[in-house]
Amino acid sequence: MKKIVLLILLIGQISWGNSPFWSKTGHRVIGEIAQEELSGKAKRTIDKLLDGKSLASISNFADEIKADSRYREFSAWHYVNIAPGKDYSVDEASKYGDLVVGIDKCIAMVTNEGNTTADRVFYLKMLVHLIGDLHQPMHVGRAEDKGGNDIQVQWFGRGSNLHKVWDSNMIDDYGLSYSELANTLPKLDKRATKQLQEGSILDWVKESQGIADSLYDSVKVGEKLAYRYSYTWWGTVESQLHKGGLRLAKVLNELFK
Numbered sequence: 220m221k222k223i224v225l226l227i228l229l230i231g232q233i234s235w236g237n238s239p240f241w242s243k244t245g246h247r248v249i250g251e252i253a254q255e256e257l258s259g260k261a262k263r264t265i266d267k268l269l270d271g272k273s274l275a276s277i278s279n280f281a282d283e284i285k286a287d288s289r290y291r292e293f294s295a296w297h298y299v300n301i302a303p304g305k306d307y308s309v310d311e312a313s314k315y316g317d318l319v320v321g322i323d324k325c326i327a328m329v330t331n332e333g334n335t336t337a338d339r340v341f342y343l344k345m346l347v348h349l350i351g352d353l354h355q356p357m358h359v360g361r362a363e364d365k366g367g368n369d370i371q372v373q374w375f376g377r378g379s380n381l382h383k384v385w386d387s388n389m390i391d392d393y394g395l396s397y398s399e400l401a402n403t404l405p406k407l408d409k410r411a412t413k414q415l416q417e418g419s420i421l422d423w424v425k426e427s428q429g430i431a432d433s434l435y436d437s438v439k440v441g442e443k444l445a446y447r448y449s450y451t452w453w454g455t456v457e458s459q460l461h462k463g464g465l466r467l468a469k470v471l472n473e474l475f476k
Contacts, residue, residue, distance in 0.1 A: 242391055243279050244390050244391060244395075244400065246275075246282075246348060246351045247275040248275075248401045249460055249463040250278035250467070251398060251464065252401055252404070252464020252467075252468070253347075253465070256465060256469075257471060261471050265343070268343055275398075278348055279348065280347075281297070281344065281345050281349065292316075293345070295315035296318060296321030296345070297358065299424065300360065301424075303361065307421060307425070318358060321349050322349050322350065322353070325342040325346035326474065329343050347467060353420070354462055354463035355459065356385065356455075357385045357434065359427040359431050360382070364381075365382070366382050366431075367380060367382035367434070367435070371440060371441060372384065373442070373443045381434065381438055403457075404460070404461045405461075412465055415462050416465050416469040423466060
């Protein structure tokens with residue numbers, strides 16, 4: 220019995236509980252945006268691998284498998300902890316892996332045509348989700364509060380926390396479907412799109428870390444959040460979803476040249 224309790228505690232520390240991570244809607248928005256930006260070759264290859272399924276439809280796969288203990292090893296891939304004022308270092312990565320390690324592993328597995336189709340499909344689905352997680356700023360948060368999960372607040376009178384506010388509260392309460400939300404985002408020309416796609420995975424991590432730092436300063440423990448908070452930060456939500464989709468497309472287009 221003691222071993223079971225210890226295992227449960229360890230799993231809780233690794234997985235940050237059962238947060239939905241950008242919510243299903245958020246991940247589907249990112250998949251929908253990316254789908255529209257795929258090159259012809261990337262789209263054909265992905266269609267074949269996913270048997271015609273869209274990126275939006277498989278974007279929550281990495282969350283769905285968390286209920287299966289066979290995939291427990293991937294739990295830590297959904298986030299990366301970086302101390303304030305420090306940059307990410309692979310040398311200091313968690314022994315369980317992290318978001319950066321997970322993305323790198325997925326890219327390596329998908330690009331290796333010697334791997335089985337099943338493996339390439341699995342890691343492609345994971346990659347779509349993890350690029351989305353990278354753009355939810357609280358997934359690049361601090362270890363001491365589990366990326367804001369321990370910062371308790373109220374959202375329209377309901378118990379919540381800073382991480383959940385950004386994962387799902389704001390998006391779900393906005394009330395649009397993923398396709399409607401994707402369609403509200405501005406249509407960019409090629410130059411503007413390329414500007415948002417600039418940088419590497421680590422550049423995007425640094426960017427999300429900077430936003431997360433601002434979000435830590437945006438609330439006090441126990442604060443009652445409602446319309447004003449959403450009004451102040453909704454533009455950042457939209458921006459991160461937009462960048463997540465465009466950058467996912469960039470990654471996939473480069474993988475399937």
